[in-house]
Amino acid sequence: MPDADPAADMALLHDAALAAGRIAMRHRRDGVTARDKGDGQGPVTAADLEVDATLRDRLTAARPGYGWLSEESLDDADRLGREYVFVVDPIDGTRAFVAGQPDFTHALAVVRNGRPVAAAIHQPARGRTWLAAEGRGATLDGVPIAPSDCNRLQGARVLAAKANLNPVHWRDGVPPPVERTFRSSLAYRLALVAQGRFDAMVTLRPCWEWDIAAGALICTEAGAAVTDRNGAALRFNGPGRQVDGVLAGTPAVHAALLAGLQ
Numbered sequence: 001m002p003d004a005d006p007a008a009d010m011a012l013l014h015d016a017a018l019a020a021g022r023i024a025m026r027h028r029r030d031g032v033t034a035r036d037k038g039d040g041q042g043p044v045t046a047a048d049l050e051v052d053a054t055l056r057d058r059l060t061a062a063r064p065g066y067g068w069l070s071e072e073s074l075d076d077a078d079r080l081g082r083e084y085v086f087v088v089d090p091i092d093g094t095r096a097f098v099a100g101q102p103d104f105t106h107a108l109a110v111v112r113n114g115r116p117v118a119a120a121i122h123q124p125a126r127g128r129t130w131l132a133a134e135g136r137g138a139t140l141d142g143v144p145i146a147p148s149d150c151n152r153l154q155g156a157r158v159l160a161a162k163a164n165l166n167p168v169h170w171r172d173g174v175p176p177p178v179e180r181t182f183r184s185s186l187a188y189r190l191a192l193v194a195q196g197r198f199d200a201m202v203t204l205r206p207c208w209e210w211d212i213a214a215g216a217l218i219c220t221e222a223g224a225a226v227t228d229r230n231g232a233a234l235r236f237n238g239p240g241r242q243v244d245g246v247l248a249g250t251p252a253v254h255a256a257l258l259a260g261l262q
Helices: 006-030 046-062 077-081 094-098 186-194 209-222 250-260
Strands: 033-037 043-045 067-070 084-092 105-112 113-122 128-132 138-139 157-159 180-181 201-202 225-227 246-251
Touching: 006 046, 006 105, 006 113, 006 128, 043 046, 043 094, 046 067, 046 084, 046 105, 046 201, 067 077, 067 209, 067 246, 084 094, 084 186, 084 209, 105 186, 105 209, 113 186, 113 209, 128 209, 157 186, 186 201, 186 209, 186 246, 201 250, 209 225, 225 250, 246 250
Parallel strands: 067 084, 157 180, 157 201
Antiparallel strands: 033 043, 084 105, 105 113, 113 128, 128 138, 201 246, 225 246
16 A cells, blocks of 8 residues: 555544534433443443444545554454554543543544554544644644643643552652642543643553554654653554553653653
């Protein structure tokens, strides 16, 4: 397959994400009901499934040579042999969506040979869209974004679930005083770091690729550092569909967090 244009793929993802937002907001107006998927997978709604089907039809029709990986689609090992793969979370933050909260997002990425090259994160309840294409920077609603200028861990604003700051994970106990906040959508947390609203985000559990592929590119294109919990570069379209935690932040805060981990 000839090399694709990341900017063209970004535009495709942008349009698809906006369409996903219209579906989600219609369901939200009409009333949302959820069922549990079991095995600790969390809730799913009719909106998740409709968004997934719409995105798959729309995106694979536009790029028939690309593979597909999504939270709500049955996995197909055919994707493992594809150079390009769509990695999609139809609704990231389904619990927030069910609760009527605005923090849910649609997270869409194109991955080439394991690396994200185009991304869109759309938050329809707030009317926000983050975009990135490889080598072209990242934007929020068309305006270029960059991480904060925070250069030390003490006092940093960190997005993390409380369990991630348990002393058991850290060499010298809990990191120095940080301002801890939480958002339910991993994609949203990464986007907030990319735009400088927060200085870092930490999640130490294994993460599904569809939760983070789009946000990882938006962070790196904005100028933030992003790795797994061991400091390794994130790779996507793996057979296990997970990465070993995520650390993202300003270069200095990311380095301090990484140095402090067990």
